[in-house]
Amino acid sequence: MKTLMLNGSPRADHGNTQLFIDHFQSGLTTPLPVRYLLRENPTTLALAMKEYDTILLVMPLYIHAMPGLVMKLFEELKPQSSHHQKIGFIVQAGFIESATARYLENYLSALAHRLNYTYLGTVIKGDAAACSILPHFFFGRLFKQLKALGVAYEKTGSFDPLLVKKLGNLVYLSKFQVRLLESRLVSRLNQVGWNWILKRNGCFENRYDRPFL
Amino acid sequence: MKTMIVREYNTVMLPDSYLLDLNTHQIKGCCGCWTCWWKTPGRCIHHDLDCFYHHYITAEKVTFYLTVSQGFISANLKTLFDRMIPLFLPYTNYGSGESMHDPRYERYPDIEIYYQDTFFNTAEKQIFEDYLQRTFYQFHSKTIHLTGETPGVRS
Numbered sequence: 001m002k003t004l005m006l007n008g009s010p011r012a013d014h015g016n017t018q019l020f021i022d023h024f025q026s027g028l029t030t031p032l033p034v035r036y037l038l039r040e041n042p043t044t045l046a047l048a049m050k051e052y053d054t055i056l057l058v059m060p061l062y063i064h065a066m067p068g069l070v071m072k073l074f075e076e077l078k079p080q081s082s083h084h085q086k087i088g089f090i091v092q093a094g095f096i097e098s099a100t101a102r103y104l105e106n107y108l109s110a111l112a113h114r115l116n117y118t119y120l121g122t123v124i125k126g127d128a129a130a131c132s133i134l135p136h137f138f139f140g141r142l143f144k145q146l147k148a149l150g151v152a153y154e155k156t157g158s159f160d161p162l163l164v165k166k167l168g169n170l171v172y173l174s175k176f177q178v179r180l181l182e183s184r185l186v187s188r189l190n191q192v193g194w195n196w197i198l199k200r201n202g203c204f205e206n207r208y209d210r211p212f213l
Numbered sequence: 214m215k216t217m218i219v220r221e222y223n224t225v226m227l228p229d230s231y232l233l234d235l236n237t238h239q240i241k242g243c244c245g246c247w248t249c250w251w252k253t254p255g256r257c258i259h260h261d262l263d264c265f266y267h268h269y270i271t272a273e274k275v276t277f278y279l280t281v282s283q284g285f286i287s288a289n290l291k292t293l294f295d296r297m298i299p300l301f302l303p304y305t306n307y308g309s310g311e312s313m314h315d316p317r318y319e320r321y322p323d324i325e326i327y328y329q330d331t332f333f334n335t336a337e338k339q340i341f342e343d344y345l346q347r348t349f350y351q352f353h354s355k356t357i358h359l360t361g362e363t364p365g366v367r368s
Contacts, residue, residue, distance in 0.1 A: 011245040060245070064347055065285075068242050068292030074283050095305070095312035103344045107285055110337055114284055173310060181307040194303045197251045208302070209255045210318055212266040 001157050004052040005034045006045075008059030008070040012038045016092050016131040017058050023143040024058075024090070027150025032056070037069050046076035054086040054120070054157065061093035065104045080116040087112050088120030088159060090149075094129035098168045101126070121159050123149065125167045130193070142167075217268045217322070220278040221287060222329060231268035233293075240292040249299035255317055257299050265293075270300060272322045279328040284337040286344070294348060301352070316353045323356040324349045330361030 005025075009017035013036065025031050035045065049055055059070050066074070089108050091101050101124045112119035131139055145167055152160035173181070180186055198204040216230045226232055241259045249257045269275060280287060286294075302315040326345055332338040342359050349357045 009245065010242055015245060062243065063291075063294045063297070064351065065291065065294075065344060067245075068240070068288050068295050071282075071285065071288035071291045074285070075288050077283070097312060100312060103340070103347055106340045107344070110284055110340055114333065114337075173307060173312075175310075178307045178310050187306075191304055194251065198254070201252050203252060203254055206254050208317070210270075211255045212263070212270050212300075213318070 001054060002052045003032050003054040003056060004049065005032045006055060006057045006073075007034055007036045007038075008057055008067060008073075010038055010067055010069060011060075012036045014132075015060070016128050017060055019131050019143075020090055020092050020125075020128075020146055021058050023146035024150040024153070027147040027152075028154050030154075037073055042069075042073045042076045045073060046078075049077075050085075053084070054088070055117075056088050056090065056120075056153075058090040058092075061091050061101050061104060064100060065107065074111060077115055079114065082116065085117050086120050086157075087115075087117040089122040091122060091124045092128040092131070093124065093126045096127045097170050097173050098124040098126040099172050121164060123159055123164050123167055126170065133193075214273045215271060217272040217275045218278070219275065219290075219293070221280040221290065223278040223327070225278065231264070231272070233265050235287070235289045235293070238289075240289055240296060242292050243295035243298070247303075250303040255299050257296060259296070262293075262296055266300065269297075269322065270318050275322045275324055277324070277326045277328075279326060281329060281331050281341065284332065285341060297352065313351060321353040321355075324354045324358070326357070326359045327362055328359070329363055331363075 005021055007013065007017055007021055009015050011017070021034055035048070037045065057070070059066055062068070091104060093101050101122075105122045105124065108122050109119055125142065128142070131142070136143070145163055149160060149163050149167070152163065181190070195204060195207075198207050216227055217233070218226065218230050219233045219235065221235045241261050244258070246258060249255065279290060282288065298314075300317055302317050304315045305312050306315055307313070328341070330338065332341070338361065345359060346357055
């Protein structure tokens with residue numbers, strides 16, 4: 001089984017997507033080759049993908065879908081003559097609930113079908129925005145799950161459904177969670193991180209600027 | 214009424230309307246730096262869209278003429294959407310029952326979308342429409358209309 005991992009982040013190896021790839025790879029006995037969409041010509045990369053049995057594309061969620069540079073690659077892909085090639089996706093998102101990626105998940109499934117790939121599924125992890133900002137011990141459980149996903153992938157050539165489910169939780173916010181998140185205290189706590197960075201960058205007072213009116 | 218047109222097909226143009234022609238304008242990609250949220254609030258490090266931002270945020274209605282690419286929106290349009298986050302705040306609210314970024318501006322334009330309906334099947338068309346509805350809902354537009362033109366042959 002010859003697998004290629006693709007990093008679809010505009011931040012290439014400097015962001016959360018790379019962390020996801022690193023921890024997935026930590027579960028493998030032999031590391032998989034990784035290519036970065038940011039550094040590649042999409043036409044050339046689309047041709048190179050044909051040399052592999054399986055493609056695993058890891059990307060951040062941008063506006064409920066793939067980043068523009070991932071769509072550039074998709075535009076270059078041609079339908080396969082048979083189902084011999086497989087494709088799977090790992091998506092890391094900023095919002096808490098993984099349902100915000102459901103639009104992308106629906107499209108990726110349709111795309112695999114359109115291109116005659118065997119679809120391995122889409123792993124979605126929400127609440128991942130701060131992975132590369134906060135100390136890594138905050139994300140110990142996530143990183144263990146990604147490693148386990150790698151272990152299972154090497155054994156079976158597919159995503160472990162139980163791990164996919166675990167990583168995908170929380171799918172939707174419950175009414176209670178919404179009430180809690182909307183409460184003044186939690187709402188202020190949610191802003192602490194952003195405000196800290198804005199203050200550090202000397203632009204806290206400009207945070208509500210409307211420069212294009 | 215102040216209007217704006219973003220087009221990938223059609224040659225329609227209204228007097229006094231700002232035009233962003235995606236056939237001739239390749240949008241620079243979002244680099245994921247978050248400068249627009251935490252260093253220069255509301256301003257992107259790239260300046261190719263400064264004129265677009267002004268006209269978008271001051272228009273009452275924006276009309277899109279979109280092609281379909283690989284069963285979805287084109288990469289160039291997706292790049293434009295990625296670059297629209299400076300128009301919103303990094304803070305999140307949950308009032309709708311889902312996570313949403315707070316608006317930066319008081320109001321956002323109504324959206325009218327025409328697209329070339331070249332889908333292979335109705336499922337793909339639904340994914341496309343759901344995505345656009347969701348995107349502009351997230352972008353705080355109150356009215357979003359979609360119309361498929363020249364339906365293709367599909368199962």
